[in-house]
Amino acid sequence: MGQQKRVVNSFIALFLWLKIATFVPRKQTEKMTNIVIKNKRATFDYELIDSYTAGIQLYGTEIKSIRDGKAGLSDTYCIFIGNELWVKNMYIAEYSFGTYNNHSVRRDRKLLLNRKELNKIQRVTKESGLAIVPVKLFLNEKGLAKLIIAVAKGKKQYDKRQSLKEKDDKRRIAAITNSRLRITK
Numbered sequence: 001m002g003q004q005k006r007v008v009n010s011f012i013a014l015f016l017w018l019k020i021a022t023f024v025p026r027k028q029t030e031k032m033t034n035i036v037i038k039n040k041r042a043t044f045d046y047e048l049i050d051s052y053t054a055g056i057q058l059y060g061t062e063i064k065s066i067r068d069g070k071a072g073l074s075d076t077y078c079i080f081i082g083n084e085l086w087v088k089n090m091y092i093a094e095y096s097f098g099t100y101n102n103h104s105v106r107r108d109r110k111l112l113l114n115r116k117e118l119n120k121i122q123r124v125t126k127e128s129g130l131a132i133v134p135v136k137l138f139l140n141e142k143g144l145a146k147l148i149i150a151v152a153k154g155k156k157q158y159d160k161r162q163s164l165k166e167k168d169d170k171r172r173i174a175a176i177t178n179s180r181l182r183i184t185k
Helices: 002-022 028-032 040-045 060-067 115-128 157-184
Strands: 036-038 046-056 077-081 084-088 109-112 131-139 145-154
Touching (some): 040 145, 040 157
Antiparallel strands (some): 084 109, 131 145
């Protein structure tokens, strides 16, 4: 009887040791903070005036797809419905391991902001006719999805040409300075 207890206790101790030895916490925070999804058209089509960081109300499969980097902000916009701010047409791919609980790809998602911020954004957009544009989707240190939105004014065609010209000039200057640095070395 005593020997059986020792054998059982040694098996329990071995099991607990294996459980502890195989449990290696992953450093997900390093991996998760690298995920940044940008809306490149926003800075080209709009002049960004004021920006805010908002949380997003998501389902479980949606956050998993964002962690995999499978989301997009092209053709995305924000709109007030009642006193709540919603992001429309935001693409989050279906989670590959999701079952019948998987989310729809382009559903409307509620943005989470303070009441003061919501009132300010709503007042500005109603008075001056500005747009609310999503700029960047990222994961913070805690692993929560955040969306940077901006109150923006639409650019005219000549403004777009001007920004393209400035971008091209910056590239040329950078290329010239890099070539001069290589020559002097």
